[in-house]
Amino acid sequence: MREAIAAANSNIALAKYWGKRDEVLNLPYTGSISITLAGLTTTARVAFDSEHRSDRVAMNGELVVGAQAVAVRKFLDCVRQLADERTTAEVEVQTNFPVAAGLASSASTFAALALASATALGLSLPARQISVLARRGSGSASRSIFGGYVEWLAGEESDGSDSYAVPLAPADSWRLGIVIAITDLARKQVGSRQGMAHALKRSPFFPAWLETHEADLEAVRRGILERDLTLLGEAAEHNCLKMHAVSMASSPALLYWNPATVAVMRRVLQLREGGADAYFTIDAGPQVKIICPWTQREGIAAAIREVPGVQQVLLSEPGGPATLVEGL
Numbered sequence: 001m002r003e004a005i006a007a008a009n010s011n012i013a014l015a016k017y018w019g020k021r022d023e024v025l026n027l028p029y030t031g032s033i034s035i036t037l038a039g040l041t042t043t044a045r046v047a048f049d050s051e052h053r054s055d056r057v058a059m060n061g062e063l064v065v066g067a068q069a070v071a072v073r074k075f076l077d078c079v080r081q082l083a084d085e086r087t088t089a090e091v092e093v094q095t096n097f098p099v100a101a102g103l104a105s106s107a108s109t110f111a112a113l114a115l116a117s118a119t120a121l122g123l124s125l126p127a128r129q130i131s132v133l134a135r136r137g138s139g140s141a142s143r144s145i146f147g148g149y150v151e152w153l154a155g156e157e158s159d160g161s162d163s164y165a166v167p168l169a170p171a172d173s174w175r176l177g178i179v180i181a182i183t184d185l186a187r188k189q190v191g192s193r194q195g196m197a198h199a200l201k202r203s204p205f206f207p208a209w210l211e212t213h214e215a216d217l218e219a220v221r222r223g224i225l226e227r228d229l230t231l232l233g234e235a236a237e238h239n240c241l242k243m244h245a246v247s248m249a250s251s252p253a254l255l256y257w258n259p260a261t262v263a264v265m266r267r268v269l270q271l272r273e274g275g276a277d278a279y280f281t282i283d284a285g286p287q288v289k290i291i292c293p294w295t296q297r298e299g300i301a302a303a304i305r306e307v308p309g310v311q312q313v314l315l316s317e318p319g320g321p322a323t324l325v326e327g328l
Ligand code: PMV
Pocket: 012, 013, 015, 016, 017, 018, 032, 104, 106, 107, 138, 139, 140, 141, 192, 193, 283, 284
């Protein structure tokens, strides 16, 4: 049996991907930049030559059916096509953090699946090609192939061959603290795929999002390379609020926040007024991720735990790339 196991970390976007120019290939209109998160990890075991007529997918011990199973099968079809293979696979995915609640479990899942399935089928692809493959599962997964600070280049080709992630700076080049406030543990209602498609079609602000994104990318990139947290944090917050404003202004409205999301945002602003270097960002869900200097993370986490409605606080930092592992 040809099998491989890989692990990949989730990531948070500081300049976000929101809008596809190609829905099948997951090609974005814009570039995006993220931090790969240590300790928020998905491990995927993929074994080909299964006895079953179709792929079998289990997540955290439960057989997956419906849209999620279809997404994994379609992804495996891409890998099979590359390797000129026809056999079905057994897939086992384990995630150590709340899935589908805006913590980018699809990013770590498809990054781990890309590395495991390509390896199992004997495709020895450079990391850039694994990133292209991961992108087919979920756009943000292209970034989770690399560790530290990562940029996904939008690319221009219609086949997506130049749309992959590249490392910007290694994880240990700048040890930021990352505090994650979980305000709702339930599965989110509108996934990022539907959310961005809706905003693209139904928000009058979408053109403004595209027009102003490059400046945010530039500021975020420079903030990372110059290790300037004020520059990085202000640009990331601005870009996050714009993404959510674009979505809220869709018709019908798309609102990812709950009262605790807003309370955490307010607390971060207050902490900043009190001298902390904390900045928030929010992806397609109600959780708030806060970046700050490593030395401030415990104090900030303690303050955030006190905010009414916060269910759980996780601590992270820039983490490593997707890797092959020995066992689940
Ligand atoms: O990769 P997807 O399809 O789950 O989309 C991710 C969208 C955001 O998380 C909101 C932004 C991003 O760049 O990760």
